[in-house]
Amino acid sequence: MPTYDEAWFASRATPGIRALKAYDPGHDVVAMRERTQWLVELGSNENPYGPSPQARAAVLDALHLMHRYPDPRGAALKVKLAETHGVAPSRILLGNGSHELLMQLAQVFAAPGDDVVYSQYGFAVFALATRAAGANARVAPALPDAAAMPLGHDVDTLLAAITPATKLVYVANPNNPTGTWLDRDSLRRLIDAAPREVIIVVDEAYAEMADVPDYASALTLAAHRGNVVVTRTFSKAYALAGLRCGYLIAAEGLVAVMERVRESFNVNSLALAACQAVLGDVEHLAWSRERNAEQRAALRAALQARGIPVLPSQTNFVLAHLGDATPAVEAALLDRGVILRPMGGYGLPTYSRIAVGTADENRLLLKALDEVRA
Numbered sequence: 001m002p003t004y005d006e007a008w009f010a011s012r013a014t015p016g017i018r019a020l021k022a023y024d025p026g027h028d029v030v031a032m033r034e035r036t037q038w039l040v041e042l043g044s045n046e047n048p049y050g051p052s053p054q055a056r057a058a059v060l061d062a063l064h065l066m067h068r069y070p071d072p073r074g075a076a077l078k079v080k081l082a083e084t085h086g087v088a089p090s091r092i093l094l095g096n097g098s099h100e101l102l103m104q105l106a107q108v109f110a111a112p113g114d115d116v117v118y119s120q121y122g123f124a125v126f127a128l129a130t131r132a133a134g135a136n137a138r139v140a141p142a143l144p145d146a147a148a149m150p151l152g153h154d155v156d157t158l159l160a161a162i163t164p165a166t167k168l169v170y171v172a173n174p175n176n177p178t179g180t181w182l183d184r185d186s187l188r189r190l191i192d193a194a195p196r197e198v199i200i201v202v203d204e205a206y207a208e209m210a211d212v213p214d215y216a217s218a219l220t221l222a223a224h225r226g227n228v229v230v231t232r233t234f235s236k237a238y239a240l241a242g243l244r245c246g247y248l249i250a251a252e253g254l255v256a257v258m259e260r261v262r263e264s265f266n267v268n269s270l271a272l273a274a275c276q277a278v279l280g281d282v283e284h285l286a287w288s289r290e291r292n293a294e295q296r297a298a299l300r301a302a303l304q305a306r307g308i309p310v311l312p313s314q315t316n317f318v319l320a321h322l323g324d325a326t327p328a329v330e331a332a333l334l335d336r337g338v339i340l341r342p343m344g345g346y347g348l349p350t351y352s353r354i355a356v357g358t359a360d361e362n363r364l365l366l367k368a369l370d371e372v373r374a
Contacts, residue, residue, distance in 0.1 A: 015112065016134030023099075023128060026341050027334070040364050042355040043341040045176070045317045047239035049291055049358070051274065052284040055240065058277035059270050070269035077272050080279045081247060085219060090252045093259065094267045098205055098233040098246030102170070103129045104261055105201055105229065105248075110135035110167045117161045118170040119153045121178055121346055123203060126170040138163070142178075150311055151319075151348075152180030155190045162198060169194060172203040173218070174210055177346055177353045179313030184216035191222050199254070201229045205246075208237035208285065210314040211293055219249060226251040234271075236316060237285060237292075238278045243271035292316050296356045302366055303354075306373075317355045319343070325373075326350050332372035338365055 002008050010018050026043050033039060078089040095101035106129035110116050114135045118126040120142040130137045140157040143149055153171060162169065171190070174181040182190070187202070194200055202218035222228035229250040235241035245267050248255075278285070300310045300318050309321040322329050330340050330352055341353040357365065 014134060016132050020128065020131045023124065024345050027339055029339065038337060040338040040357065040361050040368075042317075042357055042361065042365060043339040043353070044241070045236065045315070045341075045353075045355045046241050047236060047288060047292070047316065048355075048361060049239060049288050051239040052278045052281035054277040054281045054284075055238075055274040058273040062269050062273040065269055068269070069265050070267060070272055072265050074267055074272055077267075077276045080276050081249075084279055085249060087219075087249055088252070091249055091255060093248045093250070093255045093262065095246045095248070096263075096266045097235060097244045098203060098231040098248070099125055100263075100266065101231050101246055101248045101258075102126065102201070102203065103132065104258060105199070106130055106133040106135065106168060108258055108261055109199055113165065114168075115163050115166040116168045116170065117158060117166055119158060119175070121151050121175070121348065122153075122170060123172040123176050124346065126172075129170075130168075135167070136165070138166070149180050151178045153182055153186075155182070155186050155193075158190060159193050162194060166195075166198050169198055169200045170203065171200065172205070174204075174206045174215075174314040176205065176315065177317075177341070177343060177348070177351075178319050179311055179315045179317060181210060181212075181215055181312075181314045183214035184221070185214075187216065187218060188221050191218065191225060191228060194227075196227055199227050199229060200225075201231065203231045205231070205233045205236055206315040207232065209289060209292055209316050211289070212314060215314060226253070229254065234275045234278065237288060238275070239288065240271070240274055240278065243268070243274055245271040245275050291358075292356055295359060295362055298359075299354070299356055299362050299365075302362070306366075306369070317353055319348075320352050320354055321350060322352055323350050326352055329369070329372055333365075333368050336368045336371070338368045 074094040078092045081092050082089040102125045110133040112134040115138050116130040116135045117138045119140050138161040140161040143152045143154045207217055218230050231248045233246040303310050303320050311319045343351040
């Protein structure tokens with residue numbers, strides 16, 4: 001009689017799944033909320049200012065249709081996204097967050113024996129997607145600590161990692177968890193130099209928060225390159241993390257093939273309504289971006305004034321080097337209700353990822369940090 005434990009079921013899973021570890025969401029924040037009066041939640045890169053009021057109104061208006069299935073095609077949202085980005089609706093695919101789309105890209109286009117390229121310290125989902133598909137991961141070394149963009153993507157090593165067996169290249173720009181970014185010329189060089197038969201996936205989850213002149217979206221740099229895919233999300237700048245909606249923009253042919261594996265009704269009706277509403281409130285998005293930029297600069301400066309190195313960032317978080325004391329500092333902050341994101345799983349155990357909070361949240365973080373480092 002077999003023992004029906006995890007090991008037994010894993011032995012019957014596909015090779016890619018057997019080698020896989022589940023996505024690590026960090027601390028159990030939901031449980032912590034239930035037993036703690038207040039928390040400073042800086043571990044998940046959430047937008048602390050909340051979504052446009054128009055999103056709230058749209059959700060309330062959509063509640064009366066909760067007993068009906070959502071639009072399986074998300075047609076109205078696709079039309080709004082098409083207007084926003086200047087593309088045809090047929091080039092857009094919706095997902096249950098961009099996470100789902102990144103996983104499906106590997107499911108569709110990578111198989112055992114194929115190579116998938118991504119950068120060291122790149123977004124964790126790239127590795128998950130590659131392993132789940134049973135493909136070979138080719139990890140391109142990141143830039144060294146002493147580089148102008150420390151721990152950021154290295155275009156030369158990414159290009160060198162591409163082989164005749166490469167099907168996908170994943171690049172997050174700006175990158176999670178480092179906060180770093182490829183400038184316009186570097187991204188263009190990567191896109192132009194990569195073989196045309198390789199699909200280049202540029203994850204732009206934080207694109208709306210980038211405000212430096214040398215940043216450019218792959219949507220503008222690769223408008224006529226059919227092998228370039230851009231993924232985005234409503235979870236970050238638009239502050240709709242709880243509704244789980246993302247999208248990709250790609251060639252019509254790629255979208256048509258991806259539709260074959262898309263789960264039916266994968267975006268719920270409340271998310272569809274809210275996302276359509278926030279796209280219409282450009283003033284709130286601009287206000288939220290400005291607050292994030294202000295607090296990002298202030299937080300980085302405050303940490304550096306305390307002797308803590310902080311990487312450049314064009315996101316809504318910073319990556320701070322706390323050294324060998326990192327686990328102890330994170331634990332002590334957690335005891336005080338301040339949640340950071342440990343980076344050991346990314347191979348960066350001496351760093352902490354700190355989401356940019358409001359002015360009050362950042363003040364509480366710095367106060368607690370001073371206490372535990374005293």
